[in-house]
Amino acid sequence: MSLDLDLRDRVRDVPDFPTAGILFKDLMPLIADREYFAETIRQLAAWAKPREPDLILGAEARGFIFGGALAYELGAGFVPARKPGKLPRETVEATYALEYGTDSLQMHRDAVTPGARVIVLDDVLATGGTARAKIELVEGLGGVVVGALFVIELTFLGGRERLAGYDVHSLISY
Numbered sequence: 307m308s309l310d311l312d313l314r315d316r317v318r319d320v321p322d323f324p325t326a327g328i329l330f331k332d333l334m335p336l337i338a339d340r341e342y343f344a345e346t347i348r349q350l351a352a353w354a355k356p357r358e359p360d361l362i363l364g365a366e367a368r369g370f371i372f373g374g375a376l377a378y379e380l381g382a383g384f385v386p387a388r389k390p391g392k393l394p395r396e397t398v399e400a401t402y403a404l405e406y407g408t409d410s411l412q413m414h415r416d417a418v419t420p421g422a423r424v425i426v427l428d429d430v431l432a433t434g435g436t437a438r439a440k441i442e443l444v445e446g447l448g449g450v451v452v453g454a455l456f457v458i459e460l461t462f463l464g465g466r467e468r469l470a471g472y473d474v475h476s477l478i479s480y
């Protein structure tokens with residue numbers, strides 16, 4: 307595998323999606339390309355491994371794709387955060403503001419055991435609201451957030467400041 311792949315080459319800008327004024331960063335071309343996808347997971351794992359996570363937490367839907375692959379690569383478990391009503395057993399919930407709207411995420415109440423080391427993962431760090439909600443859920447269950455990891459960071463939205471005090475890393479910044 308080439309080590310000089312520029313992940314940006316497989317990120318597609320989609321103007322005005324899902325609403326006017328949003329420049330959507332579409333990672334589907336990167337996921338569909340076996341070399342770029344493997345390189346992305348390799349880079350995520352290189353940062354995550356020394357933090358010795360027990361669990362990777364990803365939210366639907368792109369967080370599942372990167373999170374499942376990363377957890378497998380690390381030998382960690384994967385836990386999902388889902389939109390309300392999707393998880394079958396008892397849940398905990400956090401509500402947050404998005405770059406475009408508000409939303410809620412749920413996790414199973416028994417998804418994180420007290421003291422578990424958790425990395426919260428997402429494809430894009432925008433305002434940081436989603437990541438904060440996931441951190442709130444993990445800590446509410448007694449887990450320890452040992453990192454907040456992203457493929458893309460939109461620095462102009464200041465998400466990193468909302469995650470002050472946490473170990474934050476992204477592979478690509480715009």
Ligand code: AMP
Nearest residue numbers: 329330331405430431432433434435436
């Ligand atoms: P935020 O909570 O504002 O940090 O938003 C992060 C979540 O919204 C991530 O799950 C992203 O998938 C999605 N998102 C927000 N802004 C964008 C964008 N410009 N391009 C792609 N995804 C985005």
